[in-house]
Amino acid sequence: EEENNQEKFVKATPLARKIAKENNVDLSLIAGTGPGGRITEEDVRKYMENRINVKKESPAAVE
Amino acid sequence: MDYNVIVIGGGPGGYTAAIRASELGARVALVEENSLGGTCLNRGCIPTKVYAHAASIINEIKKAGQFGIAAQYTLDVNKLRAKKEKVIERLVGGVGYLMRAYDVDVIKGKAKFLDRNTIQVDRKYTAEKFIIATGSKTLFPPVPGIDLPGVMTSDRALELERVPERVAIIGAGIIGLEFANIYSSLGSQVAVIEMLPEMLPMVDRDIAGILQSALEDRGIELHLNSRVEKIEEGPIVVFTKGGNTERLECDAVLVAVGRVANVNGVEVLKLQMEGKGIKVDDFMRTNIDNIYAVGDVTGGIQLAHVAAYQGIIAAHNAVGEKRKADMKVVPSCVYTEPEIAWVGLNETLARKKYGDIKVGTFTYSASGRALTMGEDYGLIKMIAEAKYNQIVGMEVIGRDATEIIHEGVLAIKEEFTAEEIAETIHAHPTISECIKEACEDILGLPINKVRTSNNL
């Protein structure tokens, strides 16, 4: 849970962290849309949807 | 073009937009036909709070006996009104100072659009972008006798020429209740007449109920489910309640049934409307792409902080950024005694949205800080959805409600779960530490109260 490196400070809301942990999502791969770039629940959910899409369809279909 | 951005209206929506647009590099003018600061500074938030504070001093004096302080007072309304004027003058002067400091040209007069890039005031002015922030005005219900002498709007009531012996207030909304509190504390006999079956329908009944008893304990009459039929000379308010017709003799009537968007000077633009306000999208843009509208004129939530926030969003977009307004988390405050504040979803709405919810509570009667101040009624409620314990709503009634609500505002905005607040050290003794207790209650682990069995 604790950040081991100041530089790697990932800004995410507590709920986003909980949901990411529950679903094994690496927060550092997500671009946050909250204030100051904080990762929100919605960002994590969108990322997960895309990840599922990636598995089902060809990578090109994601964008 | 004369300007990059012209703002119409100098209330909190307009002057905030003008300052931010200037900070972002735009050449800005602001048109105001009246006094800078708008409704908020001149006839709204600020004067009512001066009177509310006077009311709170009087109530504090009345309750001081328990602390061994025996006090007597006399009230000089003229001095109180002068204090109100002084505070307004200082804040309005402050806005004027800011306009100069931020190089915003203030144009005095009423603006009227000639086309999408031109307005007429004393002369024509052109701009690439416009932000309309013309606010709202008191709604007069179509009741016979509404124009009789002795019938006032809030504007007039704030003049406070004297403290009327008996006041009837039509409407138990935020403004009506704040005036009820003020008049009653200053010494009037107050009756409030409300058409709806309940007061403050947006908060849960346990919270509204505490306010209702508090007001009734102080001698304020509340007539719910009551419809004003007419006002007769006297004035006498005639209303029906449960089939019966009642007549209320009084010395003054305050009409506080709502406010309507003040849409004027824009006729030529043929702006799309929504209800009685100007329709805007999430970027505060009207259907004409160089014209934005913010605040009360949009017919949305009529609060100064909403107007100011929208002003900021509009300013960023007017200078070419793309910023979306996030109106999910807006606190509401009622400056009665006790104060009420809320944010997010109440229990009913939360249950509707999430199905399973948890509610954590803490009462002022168990708060060390509240007891040291002789405040033993008050209640804090934290509402969470039950899966992640995400905080989705907060309601408070009691001393300092309007300040401590901001912990809930931040928590909801930043998607906190109850754990984050529960595990944060809160100072002792404070009212805020009760928020932590209520969150521990959500988790089934409160300290200074017995556990709420539903949360176990």
Place this chain on the structure above:
Amino acid sequence: MDYNVIVIGGGPGGYTAAIRASELGARVALVEENSLGGTCLNRGCIPTKVYAHAASIINEIKKAGQFGIAAQYTLDVNKLRAKKEKVIERLVGGVGYLMRAYDVDVIKGKAKFLDRNTIQVDRKYTAEKFIIATGSKTLFPPVPGIDLPGVMTSDRALELERVPERVAIIGAGIIGLEFANIYSSLGSQVAVIEMLPEMLPMVDRDIAGILQSALEDRGIELHLNSRVEKIEEGPIVVFTKGGNTERLECDAVLVAVGRVANVNGVEVLKLQMEGKGIKVDDFMRTNIDNIYAVGDVTGGIQLAHVAAYQGIIAAHNAVGEKRKADMKVVPSCVYTEPEIAWVGLNETLARKKYGDIKVGTFTYSASGRALTMGEDYGLIKMIAEAKYNQIVGMEVIGRDATEIIHEGVLAIKEEFTAEEIAETIHAHPTISECIKEACEDILGLPINKVRTSNNL
């Protein structure tokens, strides 16, 4: 074994630990030789706040003239003391009720360890785990005459048999300053004598300076850089200041130079100490692995909320969890008038840690809410490191400081940057909205003030 967990001491550290351990399923007893609630409820936080509130009522009455309220009062100290007793009684009764509700056996008497699993009180009791929460007691400096009549500790001062005409307070720490504010408001002539060159060295000088002028404006004498040499009969406090010897005649002397850990009954355990307190690790464990210590007895930060927090951590660990205490974010509050509160790093410490920092400020003199309450002095400071604008400290002086500080507490604890607060809608008119303004100032985009050039 008789119990899973025995807690020694019924103050905020101890009773909180006992409740939480019970909630987590342990069989728990709590030993208290005196009254439940400890220093905090009986002789600390709570009684001082009752008096501080009485002081604030008196000050409010004195300032009420500006609102047209002319008030006169008389103070009956006996009634005030009775109010204090009543509040204490209610809260201590509340702790007793909670002990029963949570099935915690309360053992009356002084506990003495016989071995690591056994204590002696009225009889022997055994437990798997112990939590020591025996608190602290007043430190008496080795000054000749300290035992003369008229020289008091805070315990005695709280008895408030009368309002002394002239009081000398030795020590300008939190307790000394709170008493200075109380006595002065109740009518005493107050002088504070402090050895250090400055008051409240942990906050920035601009904030401490505002308090210092406020206290001096109210007629409180502050002697900094002053060393008490002795107390003579009278009492007369003899101190040296800048080479000179001064003599202060008074009617009462309050000694408030600090408190020391109250380590007793544990001799046989030979616990490892740190300074004068019991040494603990991040899990609140002493060097003996079934024995924990929390609160003032550890010689750490002497605050009730720290004791309570540590009690919770110890309870979780005592029942077999592994929870680490996070003591990085601890708010401090001083209940003077104006109030002061701070959390995180001050400017000096932030600069030392981060090099580059940004400071955003907002004064009460520009706050609509403060002006409506006649409060025109007050200052909010938000401190951020300059790379991410992460909030690392907050300081407030002014009305409601002790409540609104919690926005900073949450922000620092949850690693907010200035953007998060700036983009959150705060209610108008509140003092809390000034926190948002200060964060906008950090970002170079304030609204109701001119920009701080350093942040551009």
